[in-house]
Every structure is written in structure tokens, then in C-alpha cells.
Amino acid sequence: MRALTAAEVIRLWELASRYHPVDRALAVLQLLIPDQHRDILAGFSLGQRDQLLLAVRQATFGDRVAGIDHCPQCDETVEFELSCDTLLAQSGEPGAASLDYQGYRVVLRPLNSFDLAAAAAATSLEQARALLQRQCIVEVSLQGEAVASDQLPAGLQDRLNETALAADPQAEILLDLDCPACGHKWHSLLDIVHILWAEISARAQHLLREVHLLASAYGWSEQQILELSPTRRASYLRMVSA
Ligand SMILES: [Zn+2]
Structure with a gap:
């Protein structure tokens, strides 16, 4: 699975912000698997869908996923970290x-x-x-x-x-969490659609801020700025803010 480009991240955010999470997930897949009809993608089992979204997540934002949950017993905030590689290695084919x-x-x-x-x-x-x-x-x-x-x-x-x-063995990714404050142990369900969407949303707004700064400084178009590699964009941004 390839990564979402900067322009695609913004387009998705703009288009799918008002969508239900089910449709946001499909919008991501439609963009990256354009040769499949939407109905085919919607017919994928939830496990298959989530594995594809994990692959998109890994390609676009890297392997490590950091998340937080709250202890059901004492409400302490618990941080966790995951590897997409490990989650993608879960086996099992969907079927009756x-x-x-x-x-x-x-x-x-x-x-x-x-x-x-x-x-x-x-x-x-x-x-x-x-x-x-x-x-x-x-x-x-x-x-x-x-x-x-x-x-x-x-x-x-x-x-x-x-x-x-x-x-559908891949439909449910359960995390084993334990609370550092009270020692309570529980399972938390990983919601990859929620995680991916939060990251797309944050990245899109960050990119728009970069476009604003570089367009103001150099007069370049949005498209020109988004087509710069992240490294080059970051270099210009450093010069603008120096
Ligand atoms: Zn606790």
C-alpha cells in the first residue's frame, strides 16, 4: 500500500470530515484502490478493511502508533504504543x-x-x-x-x-492494557478508523498552515507547495521563520 500524498490528505479531510466513520474508511480506500468499485470495497469484511487501513496508516504516518485510553476503574490516562507491522502480521482469512x-x-x-x-x-x-x-x-x-x-x-x-x-479473525484487535495507578487490567478495542482519521485531520491542518506560511513568504501556489517533498518544505519553513 502506498502512502497518501500531502494533497490527498487535505482532499480527504476536506471531503470526508462530514462523513460517518464507515464512509471515511471507504473514502480512504477508494482513493488508494481506485480500480475497485465502491461496492466491492464496502463488501470487504471489516477485518480486511482494517488491515488495508493499517497498511495505509503505516505507509503514511510510520509504523509506531501511539494512543491513549482511560482506566475503566480509576479513570487514569493510560498511554500505549503499537507497531503496525505486528498488527498486520495477524493471520486469518474471513469466511463463513x-x-x-x-x-x-x-x-x-x-x-x-x-x-x-x-x-x-x-x-x-x-x-x-x-x-x-x-x-x-x-x-x-x-x-x-x-x-x-x-x-x-x-x-x-x-x-x-x-x-x-x-x-473474521482480523476484525477485532484487542489491546491488553494495565493501569499504572491502580493495577487494573483490561482489554481495549483498537479503532483504526478513529486513529487514522484523527491523524489525517491533524496532518491536513498542519499542512494548510505550512501552505499559508510559504505562500505568504514566496507567493507559491498551494499545489506547488504541496508538491515539495516534506524535507524541502521543512527547510523553507525554517528559513521563513529564521
Ligand atoms: Zn486504574
């Missing part, structure tokens, strides 16, 4: 996965961006969760006879998450 439980058999498929977009329209978190669960169920049978997917026993419901993860 099945679960057998007391005569029931449930077949699940991986969730994709279409499913997330449908869930985004839900009015509550519970409704969104229920909708995603319904979306990923391909079929349910009891002793070989098809049954409705809304009549699953509670014990089976509890195991559906595990099966959904087996259908």
Missing part, C-alpha cells in the same frame, strides 16, 4: 463460520461496511447490536430444520460473538 449448540446449528458470515452503515441508522446501541447480529446470521437450523434467527436460546446467543470473530 458455524456454531453447534444443543441441536442448533448457526452459520455466520463476516460483517462488512454495508452492515455497519445499516447499523449506523439504528436509534440505540442495543438496536444496532441486534441488527448486526441478525445481519451476520446466514442460517439457523434445529436438528436439520430451518428455524427463525430470532428464536435462539440464550446460551447460544452468548457464543455468537466468538463465532463471529472466527468468521
